[in-house]
Amino acid sequence: MESNRPRYCLGLLIMFMVVFSLGIERTANDYILAIVSFTGINIILAVSLNVTNGFAGLFSLGHPAFMAIGGYTTALLTFSMEKKPLFLPDLPQWLIPVHLPFFPALLVGGCFAALVAQIVGISVLRLKGHYLAVATMGFLIIVQVLLNNANSITRGPLGLNGLEEFTNVSWVAGWVVVTIYTCWKIKFSSLGRSMLAVKEDSMAANSLGVDLFYTRNFALTVGAFFAGVAGGLWGHLITAVTPGSFSLIMSFNIIVMVVVGGTGSITGSVTAAIIFTLAIECFRPLEENFGIYGVGEIVISLVLILILIFKPSGMFGTGEPKFVTGKYKQLSPTNGK
Amino acid sequence: MKKCFITIGLFFMSLPLATPCFSAEPIKIGALYSLTGGMSSIDTPSLRGAELAVKIINKNGGLLDGRMIELISVDAKTDQKAAAIGAKKLLSNGVIAGIGHSDPSFVLPSAPLFQKKGIPFVTSGATLPTLPMMIGDCLFMVPFGDDDQSFAIADYSFKSLGVKNVAIWTDNSMDFTKTLSKFYKQRMTELGAKIVLEDFFMMGDKDFSAQIARLKNVSPQPDAVFISSIPNEAGLTTKQLRENGLTLPIVSGDGFDTELIVTVPGKELANDVYFSTHTYRADPRPEVIQFIADYEKEYGVPPENAFAPLGYDAIALIADAITRAGSATPKALKESLAKTMGFKAVTGEISYTRPSRVPVKGVSIISVKKGEYNVEEIWFPTTK
Amino acid sequence: MTHKKHLLHVVDLVKRFGGLVAVSDYSLTLEQGELVGLIGPNGAGKTTVFNLLSGVLKSSSGNFFFNSQNITKFSPAQTARVGIARTFQNIRLFEDLSVLDNIKVAFHMHHGKGFLNTIFHTKKFRQTEKEITQKAMEFAELMNLTELIHEPAKKLPYGDQRRVEIARALATNPKLLLLDEPAAGMNPQETAELMRTIKEIHAKQDMTILIVEHDMRLVMNLCQRLQVLNQGQLLAQGTPEEIQNSPEVIKAYLGSPKENPHAIC
Amino acid sequence: MDFGYIAQQLANGLILGSMYALVAIGFSMIYGIVRLINFAHGDIVMIGAFTTLVLMETAGLPFPLVAFFVLLTGCGMGILIERISFRPMRGAPQVTGFIASLGISIMLQNLGILTLSAQPRNFSFPSYMQRILNLGPVSFRVVDVVIILTAFFLMVALIFLVQKTKLGIAMRATAENIDVARLMGIDINKTIMATFAIGSGLAAIAGLMWGGKFGQIDPLMGYVPGLKSFVAAVIGGVGSIPGAILGAFILGLSEVLFVGLLPPIYSSYRDAFVFGVLIIILIAMPNGLLGKDIGDKA
Numbered sequence A: 001m002e003s004n005r006p007r008y009c010l011g012l013l014i015m016f017m018v019v020f021s022l023g024i025e026r027t028a029n030d031y032i033l034a035i036v037s038f039t040g041i042n043i044i045l046a047v048s049l050n051v052t053n054g055f056a057g058l059f060s061l062g063h064p065a066f067m068a069i070g071g072y073t074t075a076l077l078t079f080s081m082e083k084k085p086l087f088l089p090d091l092p093q094w095l096i097p098v099h100l101p102f103f104p105a106l107l108v109g110g111c112f113a114a115l116v117a118q119i120v121g122i123s124v125l126r127l128k129g130h131y132l133a134v135a136t137m138g139f140l141i142i143v144q145v146l147l148n149n150a151n152s153i154t155r156g157p158l159g160l161n162g163l164e165e166f167t168n169v170s171w172v173a174g175w176v177v178v179t180i181y182t183c184w185k186i187k188f189s190s191l192g193r194s195m196l197a198v199k200e201d202s203m204a205a206n207s208l209g210v211d212l213f214y215t216r217n218f219a220l221t222v223g224a225f226f227a228g229v230a231g232g233l234w235g236h237l238i239t240a241v242t243p244g245s246f247s248l249i250m251s252f253n254i255i256v257m258v259v260v261g262g263t264g265s266i267t268g269s270v271t272a273a274i275i276f277t278l279a280i281e282c283f284r285p286l287e288e289n290f291g292i293y294g295v296g297e298i299v300i301s302l303v304l305i306l307i308l309i310f311k312p313s314g315m316f317g318t319g320e321p322k323f324v325t326g327k328y329k330q331l332s333p334t335n336g337k
Numbered sequence B: 001m002k003k004c005f006i007t008i009g010l011f012f013m014s015l016p017l018a019t020p021c022f023s024a025e026p027i028k029i030g031a032l033y034s035l036t037g038g039m040s041s042i043d044t045p046s047l048r049g050a051e052l053a054v055k056i057i058n059k060n061g062g063l064l065d066g067r068m069i070e071l072i073s074v075d076a077k078t079d080q081k082a083a084a085i086g087a088k089k090l091l092s093n094g095v096i097a098g099i100g101h102s103d104p105s106f107v108l109p110s111a112p113l114f115q116k117k118g119i120p121f122v123t124s125g126a127t128l129p130t131l132p133m134m135i136g137d138c139l140f141m142v143p144f145g146d147d148d149q150s151f152a153i154a155d156y157s158f159k160s161l162g163v164k165n166v167a168i169w170t171d172n173s174m175d176f177t178k179t180l181s182k183f184y185k186q187r188m189t190e191l192g193a194k195i196v197l198e199d200f201f202m203m204g205d206k207d208f209s210a211q212i213a214r215l216k217n218v219s220p221q222p223d224a225v226f227i228s229s230i231p232n233e234a235g236l237t238t239k240q241l242r243e244n245g246l247t248l249p250i251v252s253g254d255g256f257d258t259e260l261i262v263t264v265p266g267k268e269l270a271n272d273v274y275f276s277t278h279t280y281r282a283d284p285r286p287e288v289i290q291f292i293a294d295y296e297k298e299y300g301v302p303p304e305n306a307f308a309p310l311g312y313d314a315i316a317l318i319a320d321a322i323t324r325a326g327s328a329t330p331k332a333l334k335e336s337l338a339k340t341m342g343f344k345a346v347t348g349e350i351s352y353t354r355p356s357r358v359p360v361k362g363v364s365i366i367s368v369k370k371g372e373y374n375v376e377e378i379w380f381p382t383t384k
Numbered sequence C: 001m002t003h004k005k006h007l008l009h010v011v012d013l014v015k016r017f018g019g020l021v022a023v024s025d026y027s028l029t030l031e032q033g034e035l036v037g038l039i040g041p042n043g044a045g046k047t048t049v050f051n052l053l054s055g056v057l058k059s060s061s062g063n064f065f066f067n068s069q070n071i072t073k074f075s076p077a078q079t080a081r082v083g084i085a086r087t088f089q090n091i092r093l094f095e096d097l098s099v100l101d102n103i104k105v106a107f108h109m110h111h112g113k114g115f116l117n118t119i120f121h122t123k124k125f126r127q128t129e130k131e132i133t134q135k136a137m138e139f140a141e142l143m144n145l146t147e148l149i150h151e152p153a154k155k156l157p158y159g160d161q162r163r164v165e166i167a168r169a170l171a172t173n174p175k176l177l178l179l180d181e182p183a184a185g186m187n188p189q190e191t192a193e194l195m196r197t198i199k200e201i202h203a204k205q206d207m208t209i210l211i212v213e214h215d216m217r218l219v220m221n222l223c224q225r226l227q228v229l230n231q232g233q234l235l236a237q238g239t240p241e242e243i244q245n246s247p248e249v250i251k252a253y254l255g256s257p258k259e260n261p262h263a264i265c
Numbered sequence D: 001m002d003f004g005y006i007a008q009q010l011a012n013g014l015i016l017g018s019m020y021a022l023v024a025i026g027f028s029m030i031y032g033i034v035r036l037i038n039f040a041h042g043d044i045v046m047i048g049a050f051t052t053l054v055l056m057e058t059a060g061l062p063f064p065l066v067a068f069f070v071l072l073t074g075c076g077m078g079i080l081i082e083r084i085s086f087r088p089m090r091g092a093p094q095v096t097g098f099i100a101s102l103g104i105s106i107m108l109q110n111l112g113i114l115t116l117s118a119q120p121r122n123f124s125f126p127s128y129m130q131r132i133l134n135l136g137p138v139s140f141r142v143v144d145v146v147i148i149l150t151a152f153f154l155m156v157a158l159i160f161l162v163q164k165t166k167l168g169i170a171m172r173a174t175a176e177n178i179d180v181a182r183l184m185g186i187d188i189n190k191t192i193m194a195t196f197a198i199g200s201g202l203a204a205i206a207g208l209m210w211g212g213k214f215g216q217i218d219p220l221m222g223y224v225p226g227l228k229s230f231v232a233a234v235i236g237g238v239g240s241i242p243g244a245i246l247g248a249f250i251l252g253l254s255e256v257l258f259v260g261l262l263p264p265i266y267s268s269y270r271d272a273f274v275f276g277v278l279i280i281i282l283i284a285m286p287n288g289l290l291g292k293d294i295g296d297k298a
Helices: A005-027 A030-055 A063-078 A083-087 A102-124 A129-149 A169-187 A190-200 A202-207 A212-238 A248-261 A266-290 A295-310 B002-018 B040-059 B080-092 B104-117 B131-135 B146-160 B175-191 B209-217 B231-243 B286-299 B307-325 B330-338 C046-053 C076-082 C099-105 C115-120 C123-142 C158-171 C188-205 C216-222 C240-245 C247-254 D003-034 D041-059 D063-089 D094-116 D142-164 D166-176 D178-183 D188-214 D223-236 D241-261 D264-284
Strands: B027-033 B069-075 B097-100 B121-123 B139-141 B165-171 B194-201 B224-228 B250-252 B273-278 B343-345 B348-350 B363-369 B372-379 C008-017 C020-030 C035-039 C061-066 C084-086 C176-180 C208-212 C225-230 C233-238 D132-135 D138-141
Touching: A005 A030, A005 A169, A030 A063, A030 A169, A030 A190, A030 A212, A030 A248, A030 A266, A030 B080, A063 A102, A063 A129, A063 A212, A063 A248, A102 A129, A102 A212, A102 D264, A129 A248, A129 D094, A129 D223, A129 D264, A169 A190, A169 A212, A169 A266, A169 C115, A190 A202, A190 A212, A190 C099, A190 C115, A190 C123, A202 A212, A202 C076, A212 B080, A248 A266, A248 A295, A248 D094, A266 A295, A266 B069, A295 D063, A295 D094, B027 B040, B027 B080, B027 B307, B040 B069, B040 B097, B040 B231, B040 B286, B040 B307, B069 B080, B069 B307, B080 B097, B080 B104, B097 B104, B097 B307, B104 B121, B104 B131, B104 B139, B104 B175, B121 B307, B131 B139, B146 B175, B146 B224, B146 B250, B146 B273, B146 B363, B146 B372, B165 B175, B175 B194, B175 B224, B194 B209, B194 D264, B209 B231, B209 D003, B209 D241, B209 D264, B224 B231, B231 B250, B286 B307, B307 B330, B307 B343, C008 C046, C020 C046, C020 C208, C020 C225, C020 C233, C035 C046, C035 C216, C046 C084, C046 C176, C046 C208, C076 C084, C084 C158, C099 C123, C099 C158, C115 C123, C123 C158, C123 C188, C158 C176, C158 C188, C188 C208, C188 C216, C216 C240, C225 C240, C225 C247, C233 C240, C233 C247, C240 C247, D003 D041, D003 D138, D003 D142, D003 D166, D003 D188, D003 D223, D003 D241, D041 D063, D041 D094, D041 D188, D041 D223, D063 D094, D063 D188, D138 D142, D142 D166, D142 D188, D142 D241, D166 D178, D166 D188, D178 D188, D223 D241, D223 D264, D241 D264
Parallel strands: B027 B069, B027 B097, B097 B121, B121 B139, B165 B194, B165 B224, B224 B250, B250 B273, C035 C208, C035 C225, C084 C176, C176 C208
Antiparallel strands: B273 B363, B343 B348, B363 B372, C008 C020, C008 C061, C225 C233, D132 D138
């Protein structure tokens, strides 16, 4: 039915990622590598938030909370056994011998975030629009407060540090591919269609037999899983997690990427995540040379507002651009009406 | 639009790459401070202090037969991610040392990266005493540890102010303030004082009426209240306590070392406040007077808080170590820094003689009476 | 159970909004394969009846049974699952989705959620998707939409949007189809076409249809049986001829001289 | 815990609540008309505070005149922001405006840091505003009374404005249905601009009061009032002016009482508690306490 173009694109993406990550890890310096890794993590975050916010239309501000849950879980699971008694003397007994390698730890982190999302979903998914936004923001703040106060496990405001630097460009690239692939598959499937339908008109979708709660909760959970994984990658990239890192500001930043890219468009989220991460870094030399710190943020905000004025649906709208999807083979070129 | 972005992006990306590395002429030092976001009110003065030090050193002919210091400053944006990226940026720029940060939460993601490369990192403001242990032999602290400043003010409040019952207010959102309270509590209990009330608030709080009402109702009434906060809440707590008719002494650590405790409540109400801090405020030593004069001349305002001289000292300390080592390689610098003995910094003499490598420095006890700052005594750590 | 033979059996349905009684003691019995019209002046409560039957609103009292199952408290999704599909008076399409995707959404409930199948792109998944597309195309063809399937729904003219909505409702494979003013906003030619299609659906698929409509010509020509609602109450029911000659009905319609056949009620 | 203690806590909660109310009224008003969550509202509070500082300290103007100019500045900022950024976005999805307001907020904050420096400034009201009053066991300051009275006065004035004046009728019509209002000959642009002017003017006045009450201002001070007014408005039901005030008082009271009545160690859980309550209120009453259903496609 549909064109093979997406499959080629996926193949190209994987090939590009392999070549790119191998190439850059050999040639670039740490700074470039860090930016590339953060770009990748931002792609994961934006694409996965797009499932929640873009496909299902749930205006969630809680993405960093899921990141924090995934990040802390992964960090505790991979924490070096020698350092544990020194850094975390009050750790509950049962947690002391628990140790996992990086990959399973990431999965556990993601799954735990997804599990929490299920529970949160049960309580807040009845809310709509801005009310949901406030409730998820509340969830984020509650998670922050709990992390801040659960000293024995999280070391409070200081956070967990001294994590192994597991995350590198290859890890991130791998997860970027997995995220994009999964979200793409969801979008172009029965599940994704029902999410989009729920976003467009929940009552009509419901009348067509779409289970609103299941669909919304599923969208939240998928988003949370990848946010959790991204949190794990994030923590092992900067080797520390603290409650303050997973803030409302971060939530705003991810939402900006989703909106600028086009709510619902995976290609858009990827592009916007790349542009935003790089743009912020690009302003650094300017700020440093002239001592005008904060100018980068001002310019980016201005550009953001201009984009919203002149292209309110974002760069790609809800859809995916033609160069990725290809033309529908069956479509007879009709220009009727 | 997109193309435009990418073009601009590539242009700026290429800037740091394109700058050719001059043949080791200037000595590059990296500075990591949060110049935007919540920490900026604390970190910006530090950077200004550091820049002042660099300017003075370069004006006097630089180091090692005329090599200039080049201070590369990166904004950590009150964000750990930016702190880590910033550290990597500095390291890939070939700095021989890094300075910065006034809070351990930001030292922790950036300093280990320096440690890994064997490049020394001098934190100008983070006072967590376990930092050198957590990061390694490349981390050096300019300030004293929180244990010292807490012990100092505890000793003073017990012995000189005669405080037998004390209330403790802690900003529970920061590690610095929690640590400060922990050590104060420890010392006061050792001395035999009683903690009659422990209360908490969060950074960014503006209204302390609930805490004040509780303080008024506690029995027995405390002889003093210890407020562990950063400068942003120092003036507010003082003002609100005094306005509510509480005249008991307020004691604190270097978070209270700010003009705000006088300007916010006004001179009348800024009374009976005591805090321990870096020995520079109201201190007659020549290096302090010189620093304040230079700072005022450069920026038109007196140093905003104690973090300004600390930033200045971080550079001065490195410069001293480079001069002593006669070389500007990271390895030599690290060894030379570790051997620092009796370096006369603005904020007190620095010697790394302790096994913990937290400097043994004098701690000033400052009193504020009707808006006037006075040095009450200089406290020295007794142990080790 | 006395409702055994009936497809839909509504008993004394009441809906109150605050103090206002929108529908009172409404009853209806539908047999398999009937085509029944529900008419009445503006504000008579016709759409409220539809909203109750499709689970969008919850009844204040009364019950209704579908294939002798009590579905009074079912959600819209559950109602759709047992086999009741509906269209909306003010068209509710998924505007940003293409016509084809609009129809495809209706298959969701029959093909399960299959998350793992979706992710791993299994053979079963591909087969299902293929089937869905094929069937959706069939329904598009039925409603004469083949040429428009890749257009976003919002770009379609009014009449086409109505037809997409009907196609979408049919795609849920219902036993009972509720059509809420399907001809509203259509020109006479479109209406005639629609009438033909409804007849076709009714005949070919042995579909039971309940229709709310203002266009009297359409209703009289199409329906075997009519119910008249007035101020929430059942005024009369019978064959089109009986209704046309009923004095109560004439009074009710004449009693509201400002009647506008296309107004929103 | 005696009566006096509880009375004092209640009074503190009310004072804090009226502080939040001042900000939340304008916030809720703008939301009611254009369905925009305006995060830049908090930063207008900051601008109001700094304008006051400049006018009082450098220009040395008398206090009532200062208040007047601050009000004007706020109105001007509101009109400017509406004209430049929100008007071109009208008709776009709601999220768009929300994101844009975040952009404006970040911009204003960073501009503030760049031009004013991040250092907190002290800010003092004339001394007669600082006098302490005692009412039985409860003590408060003149400025607290002024704040409560201002909040109350503004609420009454706004309700009068919305219910009785021509502008108010235009506002309500616009809030109800923008297209119908346009058809009825209402100048939508003017109405929305007036709403922004009034809402932002109130925010600037709130900034003056905020500075006067707490005595310290900085470029990032707008974040907390912005967030709190958002929460207060949502609790009360966004778009409803009495709702915003009710929400603000509930927020202020619950914050103070949570800290004041529970053992101190719970203080650091305050925000979790406040937001927990918020979520429970929303789940029980999905449109806030006094709000209307905002429709399916919110």
